[in-house]
Structures are given as C-alpha cells and as structure tokens.
Amino acid sequence: MLKILIAIDGSECSLDAVHHALKLVEKGLQAQFVLANVQEPASLYELVTSRDTDLIAAASVEAAQDLMAPALALLQQAGQECTTEVGIGDPANTLIDIIEDTGCDLVLIAARGQGAIASALLGSVSQELAHSSPVPVTIVHPIDAELAPDEDVDSADATA
Template sequence: MLKILIAVDGSERSLDAVRHALQLLQQGLRASVVLANVQEPASLYELVVSRDPDLIASASLQAGADLMASARALLDAAGIAYDTEIGIGDPGHTLVDLIETSGCDMVLVGARGQGAVSSALLGSVSQAVAHASPVPVTIVRHAAPQVEPEDLQEDDGATDTLEGFRGGA
C-alpha cells in the first residue's frame, strides 16, 4: 500500500495538503498517511537560559503536536488512520530524512507555510523538499475561495450611487 507523508506546520496552506490527501483517499486511493512536523532547533540563548536540554526537546515535541492538531482533526473527522512524526532541525532536510525513515512513497506539502518571510531569503521548504526528496512531491496550491451564486446580489444599490457621479455636478 502507498504511504503518503504530509508536511504540516499549522498553517492554512499546510491544511490544503491534508485536504488534497483526503480527496485522493475519498476517490479510492489506497494509502496510509504520515503527518510530519519539523521544529527548529533550540537557539543558543534558549540552551543557556534553560540549561535543561530535555525540557527544550519536550517543548519542541509539544509545539509540533500542537501545530498538527488541525490536520489530525481533519483526518479524524474523515475516519482516516495516520501516524505522526515530529523532527527537529532544518525543515527541508529533516522532512527528507523523515520521508526516508518512514518509508514513504510520496509527499504532499502546501505551497507556502508559515515560513514565507524566511523562504524569500533561503528558498521555501516545499522547494527544498521537492529538490532533495527521493520520492515524488506534490506541492498543493492554496485554492481561492469559491463564491456561491446565492452570495451574489442582483441589485445591491451600487449602480444607484454611481448614477449620481455620471452627470457631474
């Protein structure tokens, strides 16, 4: 059976990847799912102030679990079983390591997660994963909200307001 790693960081963009996986599974794809989150390593300041590396590691794991909560809720609601993996390190490289150690056959990642500012300088996580991954990577774009026909008003009064400007004053 196919094994899909979905990179999640708590952002709406990463949830797009989860929704895409749900669509594939609902259309009949037989696959297992691994949700993966990567936490940045502790800074030197954090290590000096805390002086307890186990406490910092525990906080990182808890932060990763918290950031996966929305993705887990989507999969739980759909009745999809999954595993979770939380790594610590550079997100791109660590995700590639998780792909290999989890034995995944493909990866789904949102087009841009929370790292938009840093990705402008360093390159996005999705690009790094796509470049280094040993398996196919699907980068899921964020869909624009759909406007429902009932949301559109036939006459909202805007043309009446503009009529006053056409004739001049």
C-alpha cells in the same frame, strides 16, 4: 498500500495538503498517512539559560503536536490511518530524514505563495523538498476562494 507524508507547519495553508489527500481518498486512493512537523533547534540563548535540555526538547514536541492537531483531527474524522512524526532542524533536510525513516512513498506539501522574489531570497521548503526528496513530491496550491467548487473557470473568465 501507499504511505504518504503530509508536511504540516501549523498554517491554514498546510491544511490544504490534508484536504487534497482527503479528496484523493474520496476518489478511491487507499493510503496510510504520516503527518510531519519540523521544529527549529533550540537557540543559543535557550541552551545557555535552560538547565534542562530535555525540557526544551519536550516543549518542541508538544508544540509540534499542537500544530498537527487540526490536521490529525481531519484525517481521523475521515477514518484514515495516520501517525505523527516530529523532527528538529532544517525543515527540508529533516523532512527528507523522516521520509526515509518512515518509508514514505509520496509527499504532499502546501505551497506558501511567497512569490518569486521572496522565494528566491528566502528559499522555499516545498521547492527544496521537490528538488531533494527521494520520492515524488506534490506541491498543493490553495484553491481560489472566489471560485465555487462546481463553477466553470472558462465561464468565470468570460464574464469578467
């Protein structure tokens, strides 16, 4: 059975990857899912002002679990087997570590839609992951909300 990592950053866009996974399940795919969230490392200020680094780590894990909760609920409602993983560090490199540690066969990650200039300047986790991942990566683009699911794209273009 395939093991699929779904990267979740807490945005509505990241739920697109979960919806895509559920569409694949509806079409007969049998898989186990790993939801993964990567938190930023503690800042220097946090490290200097906090006396308890365990408290900082616990807060990061709690924040990650909160961000993954909607995605986890969607998968559980669909009766899908799912685990969660939390990493701390650079998102793409940490996701690669999680992929390797959990033995995932495939990655689903949502596109953020930053545009070419913003992606070139800021980079993109999905692009970096697509280039560096040891397993195939599917970048899920959002569905155009203006088109109904059953509406034919060609007929929509002809009337425009």
